[in-house]
């Protein structure tokens with residue numbers, strides 16, 4: 001019998017050809033296996049029918065751990081057997097099939113880690129030790145098929161030792177494209193801030209020592225540069241914050257081990273498992289009461305983002321020091337993507353850092369670290385990037401048309417919908433300037449090429465001024481694609497429905513801002529959605545509140561507080577007492593009061609985020625937003641150990657939750673109760689009110705499921721409170737699991753609306 005087998009999925013760069021070679025020879029089959037340009041693996045087997053059957057069973061059941069098989073397409077061939085042995089053939093360029101993809105970057109595996117530490121091994125202490133089961137993939141691949149000459153490893157011809165392993169079918173590095181050793185592979189080197197080399201025979205451990213001493217280093221990794229320093233010394237952290245213009249934004253850290261993490265943070269079983277997974281995400285962990293790292297790492301927050309080392313280089317940084325962890329934050333200039341090239345790093349970071357730890361391999365595609373937290377054992381993504389992208393989310397439904405969705409503006413990603421797979425890009429960032437836009441365009445083209453997708457529809461947000469909307473319009477015109485705009489909160493909720501394969505839902509979507517159907521500023525919406533009905537029905541929402549000075553109120557939450565309280569309680573004196581929190585002090589307060597009086601330069605919003613901002617400012621927790629979500633994140637942290645002292649019943653009228661009442665009560669009670677209890681009371685009021693509105697509308701419409709999406713659904717207190725109420729009412733409560741709940745998940749929502757909702 002002769003059989004041609006095409007395997008689609010994530011099958012290149014995961015040790016699939018070696019696996020096929022071993023399996024075929026074990027079953028005494030002849031033929032070949034090869035990689036193709038459409039990211040699939042093509043196999044020809046010749047031999048006894050029974051042996052071929054067993055081969056196919058093994059193919060499905062014994063596949064390498066990192067492989068994801070989507071389809072196995074077989075076709076019998078006529079004619080005589082042609083092959084005398086089984087061979088790994090040269091890759092070919094066919095692009096017949098679409099929807100397969102290469103793997104994400106994978107953290108160093110246990111075997112490689114052991115070899116890294118074994119003085120007998122030729123790769124002893126080699127910082128980029130990898131094998132077929134680990135190493136960079138997504139960030140080094142320039143084009144398909146996944147062969148060394150199509151990656152940035154092309155510049156490092158293998159030495160005879162590496163080549164021997166590479167060609168040995170019984171070796172773990174058989175056909176491993178990232179195979180390298182100290183002789184032939186990428187080299188690491190240390191320079192001063194000007195880029196002048198510092199000769200050192202052990203540059204990585206020297207870098208670790210410099211970090212421990214309190215120096216600031218830029219360190220090149222797989223997908224970009226990190227800026228690193230000590231986690232216990234205030235002086236370099238203060239310097240770093242000043243240089244990066246980040247007075248408050250939390251810095252992610254890298255801990256030497258799980259055990260070391262447990263000395264400063266609480267790690268439950270699920271969190272430990274996620275941290276140690278091959279994706280090695282940053283996991284937001286609650287600080288321990290005995291937290292001893294600098295308060296400058298994550299000021300005002302109850303948690304800290306921690307990841308474990310994911311390359312040999314990272315492990316070696318800790319070898320000669322006692323530090324439990326180092327700061328390891330993405331090196332990106334404000335509003336720009338993470339730096340990936342050596343020259344750009346020198347130019348942009350030279351004034352910030354004391355030293356650079358470079359390596360001489362190019363990064364083909366940048367990729368930020370992923371960030372997540374857990375709620376009661378559920379994973380909640382804030383950023384799905386390294387370790388996950390570009391692996392697809394597999395859907396129950398098949399798309400008839402391929403869709404490219406460009407997302408929104410902040411924390412953006414793009415998404416390609418192809419068949420039953422949604423490919424979400426790595427984190428792109430805030431698409432507000434040329435650099436990020438050009439990153440978005442290259443990332444999109446790369447993902448289209450990798451997945452071999454022929455787009456028919458391009459989707460984007462309703463906002464006419466978003467860069468992504470303009471780009472989608474241009475693409476549609478240029479390439480003759482269908483153009484589809486999707487409302488922000490609808491995209492979130494429909495994404496949630498699709499992720500859980502639900503036909504109808506009452507979805508609560510709470511965030512900072514999204515463009516409403518008539519240009520309104522939305523952000524606290526309850527939508528009734530049905531898969532077979534066009535669009536959505538907005539069944540309830542939060543009360544509209546005025547933002548004095550429009551967008552300025554987002555940056556200075558006291559403005560929002562003033563807007564909510566204006567006319568309800570006297571606020572002039574209180575504002576004057578807080579004048580130092582307004583850039584122009586008394587003058588500005590006067591203008592704000594005029595704006596509110598005359599309703600001039602005032603935008604109205606139903607945003608949940610803005611209400612939380614106002615409470616945060618009233619309680620003196622945050623007066624200026626220096627990073628996205630800061631006032632509400634700090635409010636949640638303040639509320640973590642609080643209780644509901646106000647016990648205010650949500651006031652609901654005409655499907656609108658009154659938010660003035662709670663803000664006013666908080667204002668009147670400040671100083672009378674502990675801050676944490678008032679912070680908690682605000683959470684409880686809003687969460688109870690939203691849950692009541694959602695359950696009521698679910699009953700009225702005969703819907704069994706309530707969902708929660710948008711940035712506010714990162715908030716543990718909201719989720720816990722709402723889940724209890726909804727489930728007690730006999731309804732299902734859903735949150736996201738594989739897709740970011742914030743705007744990183746927007747592109748996915750747009751793509752599935754464009755394809756699966758009825759138009």
Ligand SMILES: [Zn+2]
Nearest residue numbers: 109112131134
């Ligand atoms: Zn390995």
Ligand SMILES: [Zn+2]
Nearest residue numbers: 159162181184
């Ligand atoms: Zn070598």
